[in-house]
Amino acid sequence: MNGILTIARLTLYEARQRRILLAMLLGGTTFVILFGIGFYYIHRDVSHNDRVSFLEQKALINFFIMAGLYAINFMSIMTAVLMSIDTLSGEISSGVMQTLAAKPIHRSSIVIGKWLAHALVLAGYLMLLSGGILVVARVLSGITPPNVPTGIFFIYLGGIVVLTLSVAGGTRLSTIANGVVAFGLFGLAFVGGWIEQIGAMTGNTVTRQIGTIVSLFMPSDSMWRLAAWYMQPSISRDLQMTPFSSASVPSGMMVIWTFGYVAVTLVLGLWLFRRRGL
């Protein structure tokens, strides 16, 4: 346990020293400010426009909040991959890992410590971004989407899926190969999600099944769809009024599958790292 905490502390310190935390803070703050400016004008225009009904006003504002959350989901996935992609492979190729692994520390503590630290940074980043735009929306319009904690948790879980893949991949793959795999799987899940949606809308069971199978391979996109489903007012999701409404909502089983997916990927990474020569 001590080893895990020491490695996690070093990884957090690294994020600070290499100005990763600073970049996240500045980038995140800029994002929230931009969202706030946009939100202010959109809210002002729709609420002073007599031709827009109250229902449409709410739907538009809700759409804009969902667009913000969608961007946050994307940013959190990108960040999860980018910050962790060379954490193991980079240290292996530079020789840093030899000195570390020769110490009386379990090899799994190195992997878990790094994973934990990145998961913490990701949580902080997500809190900053989502907390920022939700507070802005609340202050300017008085609107807060439903089920915020559940929704944000699913966005976070999607990020954890790619983070775990990138950490586990780093035990064996070079940094670039690992990045190609992680982003490739993310793209696959994205397209798979749309195939499933369209299949559900047109009633095509084959495409729907293809989408489900892709989600099993890479559940990140289903976590976003679940988050979007939870955080939209029931009227928007029932009427499927926005691109964020889901025609096919992932089930509770998918959530259990995702937890299992993260656990198995991490254990696989530990196993691969324990066996490799350094």
Place this chain on the structure above:
Amino acid sequence: MSDRVIETRGLRKQFGRKLAVADLSLSVGRGEVFGFLGPNGAGKTTSLKMLLGLVQPTAGRATVLGAPLGNRSIRAKLGFLPEHFRFHDWLTGRELLRFHGELLEIPRTILNERIDRLLARVDLLDAAPRKLREYSKGMLQRIGLAQALLNDPEVVFLDEPTSGLDPLGRLLVRDIIRDLKARGTAVFLNSHLLGEVEATCDRVVFVKQGRAIRDLALATGGEDFEAELRFTPMSPELLEGLSRLAGPPAVHDGAVRLRVKNEESIPEIARWLVEQGAHLYRLDSRRPSLESTFLEVMGQDQRPG
């Protein structure tokens, strides 16, 4: 408690089709400074990594401090300086040592005192607050050495410790190795710098293509002496007579070189030559240098690595 800190039998490592270490059997005694000598690519680093548990052997058996390779609690008693020591360059020298001390679970008060002592020992006390990215190659190697000694190890593995060091740095490393020996720490030194090894090691093992091919004690003086003579006339009869007294003579540049078993043979050779009526102009005797032994052991087919 066994007096052997390292014991290997038939250790082998194969990377795919490439055989890095063929069949390594050796042992290192407690407090011994052991030189592991061989040309580049002889499997020295791979052997050392196997002993540290960084690389899994394909076959063979080995123990370090009586435990199987890779044993975690034993690793707390080992020190390791990799070849070309590198670490996160955003850490300061002191932070690097503190971090490694935490991994070694050294209590904080002891750790702080040790860090100061080691920084002074490797002459980096003034550079301790600077980041590693500002360190020269030699400074990195020295902070790496301090890192390897943080836990007062029982065995220290040094992989080409003087690479990148200037002559003063080399002297410092030599001094530290002597200190370690005085404290009873065994040192496993991987090197191809023969002068270095000759000056510090008690015993060397020559390794070629992943096999230990010769074990040579240096501290007790090795086996043979080498004698170089100049005399006239250099007749076949005299050369024939010399070969009976010592090993076969080699004539080179007007001088005769001989291998003799012990120092007492030298005056005998001189007396015999004079009795035969030869004019003896010069007679030198010395232990063969490690370099000449190295070349002899490795054979003429060896190419630069």
